Amino acid sequence: MSSKKKKWFIISLLVLIFIAYRTAYPFIREYQEANVTKETQQYLFNKYQEKFVVTDIRKEPLMQKYYLVAARAEDPDINFNVIRSIDKPFVYQDDYIAEKWYWQSSMILKPILDRNIKQTGYSFIINQRFQTEEYKEINEDFIKAQVLHPELSQVSLYILYIINKGEESKYKSTIDNLVSDIKKRNIKSLLLTVEFYDLSKYENKDDFEKQLKKIKNPTLFSMHKEKTLLKKYNIKIDNN
Structure with a gap:
């Protein structure tokens, strides 16, 4: 060839x-x-x-x-x-355990948030994803994990308000009622972050919502909108 x-x-x-x-x-x-x-x-x-x-x-x-x-x-x-x-x-x-805990905690917290916050503010339950291989053989449901693994199962909850300056005190009783309702439902490990934003810095509440949706992650919102943030504080629930 x-x-x-x-x-x-x-x-x-x-x-x-x-x-x-x-x-x-x-x-x-x-x-x-x-x-x-x-x-x-x-x-x-x-x-x-x-x-x-x-x-x-x-x-x-x-x-x-x-x-x-x-x-x-x-x-x-x-x-x-x-x-x-x-x-x-x-x-x-x-990350099954993280997703299961998020879903189970949301089933408990969403009705409480709807009752206390929905009409006046914005609430977010943060999904704390992690690789469970780092945490050995964890398989408990959320409520039991709150007792056995309080740090790993800690719920991160964000409440955002858009208000006029000086109106922060009007929401104290609402937040107090929210915390009380959460404690009654056997939530033993939770970090609540409350943020107040200046309405005068936005065209209206719809503009605030639009900016919030644009950034998507409420945990980063205050970093992007620091100049419009009036006040921020944390409440830690630790009943273990």
Whole structure:
């Protein structure tokens, strides 16, 4: 075979291999993802003794990891993240406990916030995500964790008001009632941050809401809007 024919033969062979790979790759990826999904669901069941479903999966070859989203089979509203290494030995990380505690604490706190704050201010329960691998085998529900793991399960709650200067004292009884209601519901570890903003620095309350939504994270709002902040204080609930 002449060198020219050899060259074209090699090129043709490489093209065929490339086409075969492109044709087979979706099936290979689907097979791999199905295995990772099954193994991850089994890992979560073994760890938490609950059934879970994987709702999304993404492979990142450069990071050598799979990034998955999972949910409780009985309650798909509780979504959380799982990270798994591509190669053996498989290493998993997940933030299920943080998401479960956030969801359970929200179920307790939201009615209290609606009753005390909704008409006059803005309230936010901050989702404290963390990788539970750092905290060994923690699996308690939120209320029990408030006793056993008060620092890890501490709730971070933000209340924001847009007011005229000098009106801060008008909201003292509201905040006192809020704290009292929270304590009655067995919340034992909570940090409440209350911030008052100057209405005269905004066109109206709608403008304030627009700025708040733009920044998205209420914990950073005072940093961006420091010149409009009239007063800020923290209340720590620690009943352990």
